[in-house]
Amino acid sequence: PKAQSKEMAFLSPIELRKVLDEIPEEWHCLLLTTSMTGMRIGEIMAMRWANLYWENGKYNVRERLYEGVFDTPKTKTSRRAVDLTPTVLEALRAHKAAQNEKRLLMGEDYKDADLIFCRDNGGPIVNVKALRRVLGECLTKTECPQIRIHDLRHTHASLLIAQGESPKYIQQQLGHSSIQITF
Numbered sequence: 001p002k003a004q005s006k007e008m009a010f011l012s013p014i015e016l017r018k019v020l021d022e023i024p025e026e027w028h029c030l031l032l033t034t035s036m037t038g039m040r041i042g043e044i045m046a047m048r049w050a051n052l053y054w055e056n057g058k059y060n061v062r063e064r065l066y067e068g069v070f071d072t073p074k075t076k077t078s079r080r081a082v083d084l085t086p087t088v089l090e091a092l093r094a095h096k097a098a099q100n101e102k103r104l105l106m107g108e109d110y111k112d113a114d115l116i117f118c119r120d121n122g123g124p125i126v127n128v129k130a131l132r133r134v135l136g137e138c139l140t141k142t143e144c145p146q147i148r149i150h151d152l153r154h155t156h157a158s159l160l161i162a163q164g165e166s167p168k169y170i171q172q173q174l175g176h177s178s179i180q181i182t183f
Contacts, residue, residue, distance in 0.1 A: 009151045047116040057083060060080075092116070
């Protein structure tokens with residue numbers, strides 16, 4: 001039998017602001033980037049500084065982290081340039097500075113894989129249970145609906161729709177292969 005797909009859930013702009021205000025600092029940039037880019041969690045976990053273009057505010061999705069292994073993106077259209085808002089760029093600058101401090105403290109023990117979001121030692125985050133737990137706790141604390149991390153993609157799409165963005169732009173930003181998937 002065909003697996004039942006879960007109904008799409010998303011946060012309103014007010015709910016998203018409440019949650020982002022409540023997220024602990026160590027997870028803030030990651031969840032902000034996820035909710036403001038619509039990137040899949042595997043794409044977020046594989047983000048590298050070399051693929052971030054500060055001058056034009058874009059991130060080039062070139063790989064994903066799937067089951068602990070760096071791999072090509074999910075589909076051909078998943079390889080894309082994602083627009084980053086000034087708020088995300090500002091958060092990434094602060095995140096990079098904090099990451100550089102950790103790198104200096106760790107010295108030779110730091111495993112530099114050029115990852116934007118990584119463990120304290122520079123290695124990839126392969127287990128997102130802690131992230132799920134933190135998101136769930138913040139949703140409960142702010143009395144927002146319980147959503148999955150993947151639903152932050154839906155939140156991003158709903159924000160773009162509310163802003164009047166074109167369906168084609170939303171499709172490209174999310175990396176969908178067809179407009180039917182987007183809507």
